[in-house]
Amino acid sequence: MSDARATTGLVAHGLHLARAGRPVLRDAGIVLPPGRVTALVAPSGAGKSTLLRCLVRLVEPDAGEIRLDGRPVTELEATALRRRVGLVAQHPAMLPGTVADNVRHGLPDLADEAVGEALRAAGLTEGFAGRPAAALSGGEQARVGLARALSRRPEILLLDEPTAALDEAAAGRIGTTLRTLAADGIGICLSTHDLALADAVADTRATLPGPA
Template sequence: MVSDGLRCENVRVREVLRGVSLAVAPGEVVALTAPSGEGKSTLLRAIVRLVALDGGVVTLDGVDVTSLDPRVLRRRVGLVAQRPVMLPGSVADNLAYGLQAPPDPRAALEAAGLHERFADRDASELSGGEQARVAIARALTRKPEVLLLDEPTSGLDAPLAEAIGRHVRELAADGLAVCVTSHDRAVVQQWADREQRLGAE
């Protein structure tokens, strides 16, 4: 049984989003681009209900997300913010945050392209690129169906961005639905199966 993935229909939020539609299927990487403005981040935040919708509907596997417990929704749809915040403690603490059973840190770190020796490092002392990958790994420990990445390469150099891109493509190959916002053409070309422009429906 294949999931229906994530769908946004005619989503409106204040003056920022005026009727946006988007579909991301399992196994697919969609790049979300926009000329400028805060629309992309707002859409990702609206999908996980950090921002209330003024209109339209968001569905996950065919179910309106407003009918889901937000805590469950935010585990099934992992949002990695543009400047990820590392929570106090080690990388392993971050990966296990809020989970009943501590996950195997190795698997999550590997999937995000980090060596398992990172598990015991203090998360706040990592470089920006390492933190970006820990943030992805942390979202993956919740076993999401959809991964939303907000400008995941901002502040990273090109080889590192490419490496993260390869891992994201592998995650999609395993059935994850991925939506990535970026203003970087390289990200759009190397990561994405297709591009969707905001404000160009």
């Protein structure tokens, strides 16, 4: 990993976005350095999910700039950006088939060993690989979504409300997993309403202005 990558990570500033004349993001920004967990805490409707989607160019802001290791993300192909910056949705969609099929989605040649490594990194055992994905609990599906993102070996990982609808024990396990991933050098951003989780897991907090 280059020195520049090790010191910059993903940086966004001055992001504005309006829909139907209504501001969704107003001068939004965030700094996500490698190896640290940032909790994105803001009121409902402030645009947390939209910000995360902007960071991987699923939504294009009207103004502002996003840089990865000092380079504007608009200079990167979207697929290349999303390999380097993974986004895990609040409710990851489980595709038909096994857990391994889900982890391999988009990477059909991913070896069994790599699938097992991604599952272990997400806090699941390799024994989950052959299970039907649709039969998993909500917490297990959240971890499969995380494993799917980790199989691409991202430098930055974005998680949208990763503990929503999980019980306290399952949320705690997700938090422990995120700390382990950060210790391995991955920059992490979790959007959350859970202030206790943010205090327990994050190195720093970021926020957004409330809805206009």
